[in-house]
Amino acid sequence: MTTHHPPARASSVRMRAMAGLLALLVLACMIAGIVIFAEGRAPFHHDDASFNGGDAARGAIIFAAGDCASCHARPGQPDRLKLGGGLALASPFGMFSVPNISPDPTDGIGSWSAADLANALVGGLSPTGRHYYPAFPYPSYTGIRHEDIADLYAYLKTLPPVAGRAPPHDLPLLFRFRPAIAFWKVLFFRQGRSEAVLTGDLIHDRGGYLVETLGHCADCHSSRNLLGAIKPETRFAGGIDPEGTGFVPNITPTRIGEWSESDIVRMLETGETPVHGRVGSTMSDVVTNTSQLPRSDREAIARYIKSLPPRLTPQP
Numbered sequence: 001m002t003t004h005h006p007p008a009r010a011s012s013v014r015m016r017a018m019a020g021l022l023a024l025l026v027l028a029c030m031i032a033g034i035v036i037f038a039e040g041r042a043p044f045h046h047d048d049a050s051f052n053g054g055d056a057a058r059g060a061i062i063f064a065a066g067d068c069a070s071c072h073a074r075p076g077q078p079d080r081l082k083l084g085g086g087l088a089l090a091s092p093f094g095m096f097s098v099p100n101i102s103p104d105p106t107d108g109i110g111s112w113s114a115a116d117l118a119n120a121l122v123g124g125l126s127p128t129g130r131h132y133y134p135a136f137p138y139p140s141y142t143g144i145r146h147e148d149i150a151d152l153y154a155y156l157k158t159l160p161p162v163a164g165r166a167p168p169h170d171l172p173l174l175f176r177f178r179p180a181i182a183f184w185k186v187l188f189f190r191q192g193r194s195e196a197v198l199t200g201d202l203i204h205d206r207g208g209y210l211v212e213t214l215g216h217c218a219d220c221h222s223s224r225n226l227l228g229a230i231k232p233e234t235r236f237a238g239g240i241d242p243e244g245t246g247f248v249p250n251i252t253p254t255r256i257g258e259w260s261e262s263d264i265v266r267m268l269e270t271g272e273t274p275v276h277g278r279v280g281s282t283m284s285d286v287v288t289n290t291s292q293l294p295r296s297d298r299e300a301i302a303r304y305i306k307s308l309p310p311r312l313t314p315q316p
């Protein structure tokens with residue numbers, strides 16, 4: 001019996017060496033991956049002229065539908081069009097600080113080309129190829145139409161430049177390393193994709209675009225996994241507020257099935273709900289924007305929301 005021990009021990013040593021080698025190999029692959037992904041490949045060339053010549057008036061609607069001012073307006077000043085940034089955005093991963101996207105050439109994005117804006121919204125990439133954190137909801141905006149980017153760019157150019165940069169993000173060391181976002185993107189980000197379910201009904205399909213892409217409604221009205229990505233089975237079924245204050249309600253028919261399309265239209269215009277007074281919290285900022293949309297867009301949003309499949313509210 002004992003004679004069997006030495007070979008067993010030798011093989012366990014060999015096994016351990018193999019495991020160590022394998023771990024090293026995995027580590028090497030990860031490092032190689034980081035190096036390869038460290039600078040993302042921008043979907044559009046900086047000089048791509050196809051985003052030029054947009055219409056600023058139409059861009060104002062994209063801006064409102066995209067809810068950009070709710071995050072990028074400088075807090076503590078009434079003018080929502082002064083996009084100096086600085087809002088502190090709490091998250092389970094630390095405190096994000098929203099940047100200045102006013103046309104200021106040094107502190108804002110005044111020196112960007114229209115294609116640079118396209119790369120940010122569609123690819124989640126800065127002009128120098130840095131990955132953006134998905135706290136900037138580009139995983140929803142990525143499905144934006146190219147003509148809408150051109151219009152949005154033309155509109156942003158008309159806004160007042162604001163001097164001063166936002167403070168840096170306040171993140172734990174582990175999350176400060178931007179190349180790691182490349183891995184998150186491999187797992188959860190599908191460039192150019194829209195989650196909109198289309199039916200061929202033009203109003204419904206416009207609603208799909210407004211809800212899933214520009215309005216990024218699911219970014220708040222869903223639950224997220226440990227890596228901060230939306231759990232598909234909880235889409236629109238509610239979840240903990242990304243900022244950690246309370247629970248964002250389920251907006252599938254499970255909860256608001258009694259609301260008519262016109263109830264939803266009215267809420268998007270005035271904030272009033274058919275059941276409990278006015279919406280508050282971050283939804284009141286959303287309403288500030290949806291109230292500026294053409295009525296037909298609020299109707300389109302309402303039709304799409306009414307068509308969502310019922311989903312059970314996840315347990316927080």
Ligand code: HEC
Pocket residue numbers: 062063066067068069070071072089096097098099100101108109117120126131132133134135136137141152
């Ligand atoms: C939920 C809050 C939020 C909303 C809504 C939002 N952003 Fe942002 N945005 C951010 C954050 C946070 C960052 C910083 C991301 C980073 O540092 O990785 C950012 C970054 C950006 C940048 C890059 C700025 C730079 O200096 O590199 C641009 C451009 C931008 N957003 C444009 C927009 C536009 C246009 C909209 C509306 C369509 C919008 N954002 C809506 C939070 C938001």
Ligand code: HEC
Pocket residue numbers: 067210211215216217218219220221241247248249250251255256264267273278279280281282283286290301305
């Ligand atoms: C920034 C986060 C955020 C975004 C984006 C957002 N919502 Fe909300 N929404 C909320 C919160 C928080 C509430 C709860 C407000 C309250 O009850 O005071 C809410 C409430 C609602 C309600 C009322 C539900 C009820 O039972 O009272 C509806 C309907 C709704 N949102 C639809 C939408 C639609 C449609 C969009 C996209 C156009 C959207 N929301 C985008 C955060 C958000």
